[in-house]
Amino acid sequence: MTMTRTDGRKRVVVEGISPEVDGGRFPAKRTVGDQVCVEADIFTDGHDAISASLLARREGSEEWTEIPMRPLVNDRWTAVFRVSELGRYGFKVQGWVNHFETWRRDLLKRIAAGSDANVDYLIGADLVAQAADRALGADANWLRERASVLRLSEAPKDLRTHATDPMLHELVTRYPDRRFVTESDRELKVVVDPVRARFSSWYEFFPRSTAAESGRHGTFADCEKRLAYVAEMGFNVVYLPPIHPIGITYRKGRNNTPEAKPGDCGSPWAIGAEDGGHKEIHRELGTVEDFQRFVAAARELDLTVALDVAFQASPDHPYVREHESWFRKRPDGTIQYAENPPKKYQDIYPFDFESDDWAGMWEELKNVFFHWIGMGITIFRVDNPHTKAFPFWEWAITEIKREHPEVIFLAEAFTRPKIMYRLAKIGFGQSYTYFPWRNGKHEITAYLTELTQTPVREFFRPNQWTNTPDILTEFLQMGGRAGFVIRLLLAATLGANYGVYGPAFEMLENRPVRHGSEEYLNSEKYEIRYWELDRPESLRDLIARVNEIRNSNAALQSDWSLKFHATDNDQLICYSKESEDRSNLILTVVNLDPHYTQTGYVTLPLDELQIPLDRAYEAEDLLGGGRYLWHGPRNYVELNPSRMSGHILKIHRRLKVETDFEYFL
């Protein structure tokens, strides 16, 4: 252990900093305008007073912004900075012994005890003189003068007045003695994403299923027409499954049969054909210009288009010819297709991330993103990222976001927990979750608490989906219309980011390919579907109402304030969210039972929620339109699934009473 002369006198300890992901190995995540609340354990030996600062900067900038930290309890200190721009920020923490503060604190005690002596003021004079040496301009002169007053004055009353002058305190504090400052080990990082990374409402549809009449392959022109329908429902992200040429070799038939019949359109995830691969557009959807017109039309409606990036190749993908080394060769000269023995997926060649030309492959795969970014795409839903090498993602996302910090990557991973979290750490800005399979009150509470109330939230942003083309849950299969309503309400109020796969969702599509499967019957993955969007059972109006509530209540646009509240009925779940400034408080109550009316009492922690204990408050149901006058912590709820499975209640904390009116006086 070698130490320079300065080291030994750095008496302050700075440790336990948060946010810090894996000891600083990964950045924490925020969105534009968020605050970063930094905490650290800071203390020194003995009884000296200390001071601490948070230093923050945009990555690469030479200029640090300094924010004084304030003590909480148990030697924990805090300060906050706001991230106002996209990109990366860095921060660090400094702590130092503050001899002036120690002197001042002790002097006040001495004065109180009447034991202040001349030497105490001489000590103070020295400290003030030192501050003067560090100070600038008029401050320096003022301090120097005050130092000589403390040194020369003989009247105890004068000494006391001058020594405890708040102005003196303020000026000395302005020029701290940081000769022996302790700085945190490393600069910690924060990635700042667009607001849509925190608050987004996704609508997925298959572009080929958008034709106005049955039997025709939809085009981007049809998609353009579909946009109004999506926008009217209040979504802000439109996500399309892959739009690239679809392979012919080993093409899958309807309902995932191993052999396609003539006319079968194949799975859009079998990417690549004679027409091209990941940078080309499936001919039947239209041209590049059609696509660009679609993207522009979406933007007009404040809809961001999200593209699917699935890094795998059909046997017909040009990569297979042009970059043989990117795929694993078998000893018989054939290329290794995807397998889960004994199942074979011969229509798909995975990339070999141990390829000798891995660097060239990385470059090309990264360029796929750049290609679409060039066409105005800023959100990518990445298919099965956990079957590609983690180092690739970390590199690619870092490289892409360096030039395009506005880009958001959603990880389509439903794999083991450590892997889900790793993908988030290495750069994915949103992730699918286990939410589709969390139906009981206890499991919803436990899972959402883990996601939103533990350090996981620093790097993992959940996106809660009701369904996907691969996931028609048993709850949806069996719960009837109320089942769909329940999952919609939960997803949209638990998840500031949420999504539905439509029109299957709003059209209440609930038939699995067979009992026990989560695959849709006649799945759009393998065939074109024609949707009659105007059928009366459609949930589109409810979805529109829910999204309108989300769009107009800041409380629902972030997950960090989520709190679950007690109910005396296990089928009733109750939770609240608040806006950062606490002005907007939304309480959601859902009847998790799709079959029966459930009643019970919800109990709210009024203190925590800043609801007055001594007067009534209003719970305004933004969903059903009712207005309830509530009193105290316990209030009755009754939810009939044949009418509406939940309340989304806006809490008006303070109702007027007689004393609020002029005529009371």
Next chain:
Amino acid sequence: MTMTRTDGRKRVVVEGISPEVDGGRFPAKRTVGDQVCVEADIFTDGHDAISASLLARREGSEEWTEIPMRPLVNDRWTAVFRVSELGRYGFKVQGWVNHFETWRRDLLKRIAAGSDANVDYLIGADLVAQAADRALGADANWLRERASVLRLSEAPKDLRTHATDPMLHELVTRYPDRRFVTESDRELKVVVDPVRARFSSWYEFFPRSTAAESGRHGTFADCEKRLAYVAEMGFNVVYLPPIHPIGITYRKGRNNTPEAKPGDCGSPWAIGAEDGGHKEIHRELGTVEDFQRFVAAARELDLTVALDVAFQASPDHPYVREHESWFRKRPDGTIQYAENPPKKYQDIYPFDFESDDWAGMWEELKNVFFHWIGMGITIFRVDNPHTKAFPFWEWAITEIKREHPEVIFLAEAFTRPKIMYRLAKIGFGQSYTYFPWRNGKHEITAYLTELTQTPVREFFRPNQWTNTPDILTEFLQMGGRAGFVIRLLLAATLGANYGVYGPAFEMLENRPVRHGSEEYLNSEKYEIRYWELDRPESLRDLIARVNEIRNSNAALQSDWSLKFHATDNDQLICYSKESEDRSNLILTVVNLDPHYTQTGYVTLPLDELQIPLDRAYEAEDLLGGGRYLWHGPRNYVELNPSRMSGHILKIHRRLKVETDFEYFL
């Protein structure tokens, strides 16, 4: 992000390693012979099988010992290594994709499905041939031969037999393909201390209070005679307050009065006089030779002598003359004494750790330890380490333990939690705790759980004291004899390290200097006390019995197995400890009420404790001598404080029944 050609193909992730203190900034702690159970999250993309190894070495050695890791659940892997020598060890974790294992796993599935094809064996042949290239000698030949069998054989039955041969599996596993191995970021460290750091029974006494007759200053010769008394009680550490010359200037009188009367002996913590300072011996105690004889006599009785190191100086300390710059000067030319305004401690000068000559001071203070180590001292109880700079301790302890890994430092700190833990992280091998003030069942359970069942235990080793010369708790003041018994039983069974300050403890000394104070009346800190050790109320026999139980039951010699068990009476606390091999199981039940008999049922988790559910077991009271036949999880306990406030029960898990005897057959 720059990457070398190899990096990109390191597909395995290694994270979340334990033990790891503050991301590896500090070492974990063990004692000689302990095991280090290492865990890590290890996984890769996709579905390939992986392998992982733990690599361990003594610090500085070039040779790593490799131990294969095995998977637990949730992508967590584990392996264990033992630390057999004093000093520092390092370890790291490696993970890699195991293509042979993937192939073998998938082949078994294919064979089961009858879908194994020739190409599968060709792939295997290539993998085996690659292993042959990595293998040595006969193994290489064997593998090469097996590769050609897999390549050339045409009989499916033969292929299956050869491919799934366990010998093939074993040999390929012996030569793993680690081209793209992922290694944990840094080598993590473990400090290995002597066993006494984990298991020690401390007895503190004032050497000057050991004279055989009242009124005389005790000497090391008297101390030598006192050793048999201490050894008979079963302690293994004898700790002496400072033995150095005591200052005269501002010497404190009896009961801490500000002015000493003629003949008052002063506080041994006011270190330094004309005769010398921290390296000299107080003249009235004897000579260096006397001291060395005392240390040797202790060693004969397997008692380790622990010295007090209190880094502060009386105004008469030679340092004050010789190293003025080590103390803070006031503007009036006087030296700054210790203060807690408005209180003044003019008999004590603290060292100034911001001294310009801090490096010289560090060197000298370190040499104080080396001086006493040279006299055979291996345990130091460090007085108020938290009022000296943390970087000093980290440096000094590291330097000292590099040459003398056998040395143990006990931190005498009763300060804020973060500071207590920091001292442990930077090197203190034991620490005083808040135990003296934890008297209720809930608070004992919560505190001991934090100390022994959380990652805190990796660096913080508690030493539980019943009392100290500064701490006569209100519980002891008010609890009568049973109060002392309760605290003894708790300390000695909750703490593998524990201590008492005697003879005040065993003589039931419970008078405070005044109501509301924790200071002893007529404290030995300021005067010589004469103790009549043979008085009948002495607890020496009970202490001897308790220490004998500790010495003969491995379960009580470590804290990590501590488990609290339910009782239906809040005055009854129940907990168990087991030896590492689980052969020794000790259950302690204490009546926390010093006044009244308490009865109730204790409930044991029989499964966890490996007690058979279907037959009786024996609870043998090592303290009271009773033997109880217990059945099932719930058993009755009754403890009368006027007789004995606790049971220390040795659990004999298996009692013989008729089928255990030959004549049953």
